[in-house]
Amino acid sequence: MAQLASALVTMLLGVLGCAVYFYGSNILLDKVFPTKSGPAQKVARNLRISNTIRPWLFLGPAVLLLTFYLFYPVIDSIRLSFFDRSGDEFVGISNYVWLFGSDEFFESFRNNMLWLIVVPTAATFFGLVIATMTDRIWWGNIAKSLIFMPMAISFIGASVIWKFIYDFRSGGDAQIGLLNAVVVFFGGEPQNWITIPFWNNFFLMIILIWIQTGFAMVILSAALRGIPDETIEAAVLDGANGVQIFFKIMVPQIWGTIAVVWTTITILVLKVFDIVLAMTNGQWDTQVLANQMFDWMFRGGGDFGRGAVVAIVIMVLVIPIMIWNIKRANAEMEGR
Amino acid sequence: MIASSKRSPLTYLVHATVLFLVVIWTIPTAGLFVSSIRDKDQLSVSGWWTALSTSEQRIVDRANGPKTQTQEGDQFVIRGNLLTNSSAVITQFGFSSLDPEAFAAGTLAEMRNGQTLQVMANGDYALASPAQWKGSRGQRIFYTAEVPPRFTLDNYREVLSAEGLGQSFLNSLTVTIPATIIPILVAAFAAYALAWMRFPGRALLVAAVVGLLVVPLQMSLIPLLKSYNLIGEFFGVGSKTYVGIWLAHTGFGLPLAIYLLRNYIAGLPSEIIESARVDGASDFDIFRKIILPLSFPALASFAIFQFLWVWNDLLIAMVFLGNNEEHLVLTGQLRELLGSRGGNWEILTASAFITIIVPLCVFFSLQRYLVRGLLAGSVK
Structure with missing residues (x-):
């Protein structure tokens, strides 16, 4: 009280x-x-x-x-990034030399690239597919609302939810994790999913895709509704089928929105931290840049120089998107 | 749209696919919730999807020690009850790990040297022997029990008190509410200035806001941590304070807030503002009396964003509020539990549900504003 x-x-x-x-x-x-x-x-x-x-x-x-x-x-x-661990003494480029010589960095970089390719693609794809389909059925809004829901769940909460799904019981014990139960049901061998190097990255990515698909869906659904009906009617009259209409008429018209969704998720992915921290803390080859940076910030009392170098790598990756955004905003301002 | 009025097989396929996707997307959360209200003994041996069916548990227990034996006629007997849960039913039992289900409940099992064991379905057992029982430890009894489904709020009771989630809930509220309101105030004024006031450097500032929109938080953490330590030392207070984290969330939330609100406010009809100016209203009056009421939808959208973001944030809380018990927010507490109580799913599921319940309520009640904000923030 x-x-x-x-x-x-x-x-x-x-x-x-x-x-x-x-x-x-x-x-x-x-x-x-x-x-x-x-x-x-x-x-x-x-x-x-x-x-x-x-x-x-x-x-x-x-x-x-x-x-x-x-x-x-x-x-x-x-x-x-040019100073030592406490930030007091100038050390030149030795932090950068360390970074490009460390295996951990290349592991995080490779994983980050995987995340960057898989998560925005999958989330945008599912978002687009779900947006298209839910617009055609009467209970579409309920479906959308439920798929959008994970957006409200914290990364750490989502991690607990999915860790429970990936849970693994060794020996002959009954599996209480949904994934292993399904695997056993179909006669497979249960696995400790998040400790299988390389593939475990994808099990972590699923969590972010689960969260972000709703975001992609909401925005793309609004864009799809903004497509003038005439263009679709004209295509129908010309004898186009559903798939053709989708790929040749609808998708090209919302290309700009797809790019926006894609870049927004990309930026989020670059900063992904909570999920890796909670699921593996970078063990079993799942390290990513943001978690590595956090790690160095506090590891052994903290190494600010090395932490800063990792942060700068993240920043450099974001800069192209930043420039693109500013250009777009400027173009808009002039149009007003 | 292109959906035809007649029911084609394709329409059914669409229904089926969407249903499938909805199930995939909701099952993880549903599983969490169901698990959090299950009895913890059941939770640890069977999947949550079996929550409604009777579960079978194989248990090893020890009978009471020889000290409790009584003489009944020419037999030395040890009696007791195996079941702690009164609604469970024993189906099989045994006395050897080689064959733990050797006998059906109620039958008399012959052991060595004329000793017998009888276990009833309700858990009552009797060990009888012609000679006196020796040793200090009781006989091992293996049994299989059928336990009816049991739902309970015990898990919640435990995490809210013993695991400190109640305290964390308050901490989260303490962090979130000011960290939502302050940026709105600050951003609304700035957005108005950027949209309707003329001054040198305006275009540059707008570009800067758009640029800062995507600056990764990671860039800010180390310098800010250093600054916070310095400032804390200077004022003789700790570096981890609520004021510190409010301002941090304000700073990080501002670019999006200014961007969203500026877009909205710039889109308001200029006639209203011009005529107010002609009537001699100052910018402060215009802002207070015209802009604020008109931009309510945009303010609400941003408020929801910021609320969800702050409530769900872990990184900023860990860096600027620290890990000590009294300051831990819900996300931080959950992360601690994940480390210390990794296998106790009854604790984790209940805690996780407590951390997500508030954002879920906000989400479902104010979804309209959230969607509107998302659209204003990204669709062009």
């Missing part, structure tokens, strides 16, 4: 602090440079001044927070 009370008080203080800043600063501005009354010349001058200042009152906290939490750390990470 005490915890709840103090939590409520701190919550209120935090939220109030924010509100007070915005109200207070704007009211202060109006007090110092009054624009409602006074000699016309002075009002005009005050109006000019307050119009110059006010955007920065509005933007101030956001700019400060973005600078402190995102912009400055990116720069500092680059700097730290």
